[in-house]
Amino acid sequence: MPARNTKQKEAIRAALESAGRPLTADEVLARAKSAVSGLGAATVYRNLRTLLDESWLAEVQLPGEVTRYELSGKGHHHHFHCRLCGQVFELPACRGDFPALAPKGFEVTGHEVILYGYCPGCAPPPRRPRA
């Protein structure tokens, strides 16, 4: 009868639940460490893997970025990556006819969209020095 309830796993779940946005493994480690001081990175990675397998988590992979993790069950959506603070946010909806973007001969089965810019906490961005 697998799947035990350890304080480590509990802390990792809590970190992700309270974040409100996708977290990296390092961010999970940092947040969960304050609840379980001796927590090791391997334990975080193992639990993230387990939570993915349980479909409790979903991976958020952005170009050139380390993998982030968010709570699953949110339905089809995409992400916004703040160019200033680096945080990643969920976008609410997904519209658009993406299969139409592919040339003849390509069969489109899925798509990914990432928006870049400045999040509410960072906008407006620094202007170039006014003349």
Add this chain to the structure above:
Amino acid sequence: MPARNTKQKEAIRAALESAGRPLTADEVLARAKSAVSGLGAATVYRNLRTLLDESWLAEVQLPGEVTRYELSGKGHHHHFHCRLCGQVFELPACRGDFPALAPKGFEVTGHEVILYGYCPGCAPPPRRPRA
């Protein structure tokens, strides 16, 4: 007076020019190695960096994938990633009102779109066993 003309750099350029699609550093190494047998990975990475700095190349970063490199100067476009052979292809156009996808308070300055599916060489994909 920097920037010499070595056979290594020449082979790396040729590999990318003849590929017709974005290549990984490993793919560049493999292709360029047939022209310059002793070629080392570090040399490939250093030249890729240089060619990026010269804007002769552009990075192609897809979620969860190693960086690929394509010739620059192609204008704004996106990519198609084949789920079967793993190759990456350029898509011709980019249409759509992406800024409209962001909630209030977010300032959108750019976007990325990746289509997934089966390329002409791989489509149609394997069907699930017919009943």
Add this chain to the structure above:
DNA sequence: ATAGGTGCAAACAGTTTGCATGTAT
């Protein structure tokens, strides 16, 4: 001749895994 380039190996970051110990059940 000499600055810049190359190749090897060591160093890195992020992630995974082996193993002895710890602990929830």
Add this chain to the structure above:
DNA sequence: ATACATGCAAACTGTTTGCACCTAT
């Protein structure tokens, strides 16, 4: 009691860097 989980350290992948040697200019 015992199977699963943890923590450390070693291994791994992709990439970068230090350094002695090589080569295009």
